[in-house]
Amino acid sequence: MANQPFSVLDRPNSYIGKSVPRPNARRLLEGRGRFADDLNLPRMLHTAFLRSPFAHARIIKIDAEKAKAAPGVILIADGKDVATHCKPWEGTLAHFPGMKSPLQFPLPLERACWQGEPVLAIAAESRAQAEDAIDLVEIEWEELPVLADSETALDPDTPLIHPELGDNQTFNLMLENGTVDQTFADAERIIEKTFHFGRHTAVTVEPRSLIADFDDSEGRLTVYYSSQSPYQMQDVFSRHLNITEDKVHVICEDIGGSFGMKLHVYGEDLTTCALSIMTGRPVKFTADRFESFVSDIHHRDHRVHAKMAVSNQGKIQAMEIDDLTGIGPYSVYPRTSAVEGNQVVRLTGGSYQFTDYRAKLNVVFQNKNVMCQYRAVGHPIACSVTEGMVDFAAAELGIDPVEMRRRNLIKDDQYPYTSPTGLIFEKLSHHQSLEKVLEMMDYDALRAEQAKLREQGIHRGIGLATFIEITNPGPAFYGLGGARISAQDGCMMKLEPSGKIFCSVSVTEQGQGTETVMAQIAASELGMPLDDVRMLTGDTEKTPYGGATWGSRGVGIGGEAVLRAARALRNNLLEVAGAVLQCSADQLDIQNSQVIDKNTGTERLSVAEIGRIAYFRSDTLPQDFHPQLTVARHYVPQGPPFAFTNGIQASYLELDQETGFFKLLKHWAVEDCGTQINPRLVEEQIRGGVVQGLGAALYEECLYDEQGQFLNPTLADYLVPMAAEIPDIQVGHVVTPTAYSELGAKGAGEAGTAGAAAAVMNALNDALRPFKTELTRMPFTPERILRALGKV
């Protein structure tokens, strides 16, 4: 890189650090989005599913005769029919020792294990006809014992959901570091609490949707898919439908929200592909809202017992947690349902200096919808438990929560640091972030205001929550365990004859701004205006192979691939320019689409002229000179298995002790994701993440009765945060780039969700403190608050 006068971070006209608007947002604003359900193919059929009304029941007999004769019906398929075209799967990973889960078929062969599980599919000329025909199918069921309460899953007299596995446990784990028992035995104070985290679900505004189009003449399957993980799904479709990978084409255009929900394997989706194979026609499936609630993966659902040892001086000495989480009847394929619990036990306490730590994890089956990874996997649980305990300890000792954190957070000069569970923190900024948020919120003034209002009977609370976030995951996450989910990404870039750039990359766009950020990196490194770079993502045939979008990896991994491709293409362009200008390429650079003399800045040649000469007048170039105007580069994440980020959030709220409602007055978030390519997009990731986290604290819970019936699977009953209840969210930044990459960027997708609920919990308990009561069960509904206050 001797000929690199500038790094990409400080090239002239660099877009790095500029909040440019997203070019691809225009068509969404004009109603010209291309979501999967917007597309209709010739001869296309529509499918509808019959779903189990019971949480656990054997299928005795299916009578579909009337349905077969219904108008428009083309095909009816049950579990056995689909199984002839699609192999079952098992949601385990080799690096989770002892993990077990039964084989899962797209539609069950003999019994349904959760209410809402799809058991039969009908393909018809229209969705309405398919749904009409579903109503004509009669199934004789034999109800089986239901395991709804995960607390009883491991009791000896609880019936087994899968007797062949021997118990109701899919995975367990024990972690221990230091001398935990001794430290607790010697402790001056021990704080003990139990936390509950409701089961909730993604509620993307766009439901899951796909069109499967199997072309029998070539044996090719094309899937138009609302998915954030096209390459993983190409592999899954290939292996489970027995089609070679080269003949599976997955296309993900606009995705109406995903947040980790749209990258798991769903029975309906594989069934839709199988129906296309069986009928030889394209088949569409779009979930309705009820179907989304009962079949999109759920997440969280944890009960955590926590214990903390502290000295009278407020020094945290040890922590011990016991996490029980229920995941439904199957571990979800191919990422498994053990990852969230695994992250809870590894992340808890991770911001603090103590070393004595013990964690127990039990992941158990239940007869409820399946549970799996969703935005900020495990983080909100780990954060809420840790930060809740820190505040409870501070309150018991009479120490201000800020002071408690100052005394215990890992110091900013203590890095690199290895956590008690072996996590490696390259460099974090807990103290700097804490001071920043205190300044933003004017903490002392807020405390004074709180005290003054309390005298008037107005109860406000202030809550802080420090967090760490896993980003830029390497192959340790899935590849190591045998899942064919890539941790590397690739970028392909070509010069168009006009002098514009076409760039395709294997990280995908769901509205977070991936394409914009990638174009900013490409344009900066190339020396071209942003408008000259055209991006393509989400197409397995037209982009390099990669990991796509999950785990806050887009910029940190995909961005580095783009940077390298852009550098390679620029060097190739300068080689052509050197040949044309009869000078060394080393003397040249590109600025604003013009080749310039590096020393004088004089414009010598336009990039468009390079395109014209190289493509159409190669006769004017030296003999045997072959301009390389298309390049591809891949990038493998470097350094520790993950790039950790950190941050802190704060909540200010007012409690109405008469009604049990509380109003969020303001929310602050400081995050440190390293280099920010587009600060506005980072802020919007944080804000959106915060509000998803607030949903968990305020409203969201999938309520099941003891028979495993989902009681609130509508948007009228399952509440989500709406504009009127949500406060303005002020975002601040601390910037600690990672030294393991050129851009220094870490992820930012989960930070908001990681800490929001914990900040609200601490603020609520701060407001409740004069009443000598507290809440540790989310969501914090008015009923729970009134119960805590002894009013109901």
Add this chain to the structure above:
Amino acid sequence: MTEKLYPLTFTLNGSTITRHVTSRLSLADFLRTEMNLTGTHVGCEHGVCGACTIRVEGRLSRSCLMFAIQVEGMTVETVEGLNASGELHSLQEAFHELNALQCGFCTPGILITAAQLLQETPLPSRKQIRDYLSGNYCRCTGYHAIVDAVEQASQKQAERR
């Protein structure tokens, strides 16, 4: 048995449309599948999420909660029509500049709702904006940028008057 079709004539985005529809066809499905106006999105089909919001007779309506046949003789405006007429222009510019959208699925419904707000209240406060948009669910943005954008668009529109 084929379902009975009923004649339907109404004004859609300024043009007179005549079709035959079944009695149970929702207005949202009619717009999306019969008229290919896919800017109207279906998010919940029970009137909560607001993604399918359109204007019927000048008032906000949930197209998932109406049957197509109900708009006989009425005037219907969708995001496509309001985009073409320029009514959404200031809002679109502000939403773009301030990144008041991410996945874009809720966006047409939010733009139409915001446009209606600005007709009724040209210079709304942030609280008025939040209250008026309280029937439009967005999972991506956290709403803050949407409120910023509606505020900015209202100010720009006011300056132009």
